[in-house]
Amino acid sequence: MLPIAIIGAGLAGLTAARLLAAAGRPVRVFDKGRGVGGRLATRRITHDGVTHSFDHGAQYVRAEGKGFAALLDEIQARPWPDSLRRVPAPGMSALGRAMAGGLDVTTACEIRALRQEEKGWFLDHAAGAQGPFAAVLVTTPAPQAIPLLAPHAPRLARSLVGIRYAPCWTVLAGFATRLPLPDTLRHRGIIGWAARDSSKPGRDASQENWVIQASPGFSAAHLEETPEHVIAPLLAAFTAETPLFAQAHRWRYALLQSPLGAPCLWDGALGYASDGCLAGRAEAAFDSGTALAQKVLAA
Numbered sequence: 001m002l003p004i005a006i007i008g009a010g011l012a013g014l015t016a017a018r019l020l021a022a023a024g025r026p027v028r029v030f031d032k033g034r035g036v037g038g039r040l041a042t043r044r045i046t047h048d049g050v051t052h053s054f055d056h057g058a059q060y061v062r063a064e065g066k067g068f069a070a071l072l073d074e075i076q077a078r079p080w081p082d083s084l085r086r087v088p089a090p091g092m093s094a095l096g097r098a099m100a101g102g103l104d105v106t107t108a109c110e111i112r113a114l115r116q117e118e119k120g121w122f123l124d125h126a127a128g129a130q131g132p133f134a135a136v137l138v139t140t141p142a143p144q145a146i147p148l149l150a151p152h153a154p155r156l157a158r159s160l161v162g163i164r165y166a167p168c169w170t171v172l173a174g175f176a177t178r179l180p181l182p183d184t185l186r187h188r189g190i191i192g193w194a195a196r197d198s199s200k201p202g203r204d205a206s207q208e209n210w211v212i213q214a215s216p217g218f219s220a221a222h223l224e225e226t227p228e229h230v231i232a233p234l235l236a237a238f239t240a241e242t243p244l245f246a247q248a249h250r251w252r253y254a255l256l257q258s259p260l261g262a263p264c265l266w267d268g269a270l271g272y273a274s275d276g277c278l279a280g281r282a283e284a285a286f287d288s289g290t291a292l293a294q295k296v297l298a299a
């Protein structure tokens with residue numbers, strides 16, 4: 001049996017991969033990132049020989065359905081900042097790493113094109129090609145999926161055009177002493193959200209690590225600027241204290257603005273799943289990946 005290829009090792013792709021593998025289908029997952037988890041991401045910064053950790057993508061997850069709740073129980077995600085919201089430990093990326101266990105995942109592999117040949121589907125990347133595959137499931141943000149799908153499934157690709165995301169500039173800053181602020185705050189001028197990352201369970205509580213997300217308006221207006229240009233105004237809006245260090249990360253496709261309105265797309269050989277199908281939160285990516293795997297298994 002030819003394997004199924006999954007492009008994207010975020011929550012949608014890993015969810016689909018786990019379900020297909022559990023049903024006995026051979027699956028291979030490819031991601032352009034250095035690790036798995038996609039926007040459920042954790043960055044480690046070493047300053048003066050000390051490592052600080054920051055969840056620079058999703059801040060917490062929340063389960064409304066039983067399936068996602070069971071996954072969070074499986075990885076022992078803990079409540080933060082209240083009993084409804086939960087975080088994996090030691091960082092958000094732990095969820096993707098746990099899900100990828102036992103799966104065939106290739107990272108640092110950006111898929112540039114799909115090719116259909118007599119033997120099956122092939123994936124082109126900088127170092128060559130992978131394949132043949134029986135089917136290809138694309139689970140990237142929609143703007144990154146359209147160029148892959150359009151040459152082979154124009155109707156499917158056209159359905160993705162309406163999926164839109166707001167960008168998000170995110171500053172990661174470590175301070176020497178505790179700031180006189182609550183653990184989370186939101187909607188403060190150009191700051192959309194800020195969280196004391198070191199207050200999350202399983203983190204080093206002796207550190208004072210903050211994740212500061214710019215508002216969608218600020219992020220869009222400064223999208224093409226350098227990190228240095230966004231760090232200064234965001235820190236100035238946040239505190240008068242000088243941090244020990246600060247870095248910035250730009251999410252070009254961060255928070256969903258307009259969803260597809262269907263759980264997934266599947267044409268019998270090519271499929272699409274992501275948070276963009278349903279809603280801009282982690283559980284929606286899980287639900288979309290689940291829906292696509294079920295369609296593939298029912299085919």
Ligand SMILES: Cc1cc2nc3c(=O)[nH]c(=O)nc-3n(C[C@H](O)[C@H](O)[C@H](O)COP(=O)(O)OP(=O)(O)OC[C@H]3O[C@@H](n4cnc5c(N)ncnc54)[C@H](O)[C@@H]3O)c2cc1C
Nearest residue numbers: 008010011012032038039058059060111274275281282285
């Ligand atoms: C700043 C920020 C804050 C957020 N806060 C929250 C929150 O608090 N709670 C919440 O529930 N959700 C939050 N979200 C949203 C949540 O992170 C997403 O809904 C969810 O992680 C989406 O999962 P996904 O699998 O659909 O996509 P992704 O996680 O984006 O996964 C897609 C993967 O595809 C890979 N990829 C893309 N193109 C290619 C290619 N050509 N070849 C190979 N691989 C490719 C990417 O590297 C990525 O790993 C936040 C997101 C951001 C960015």
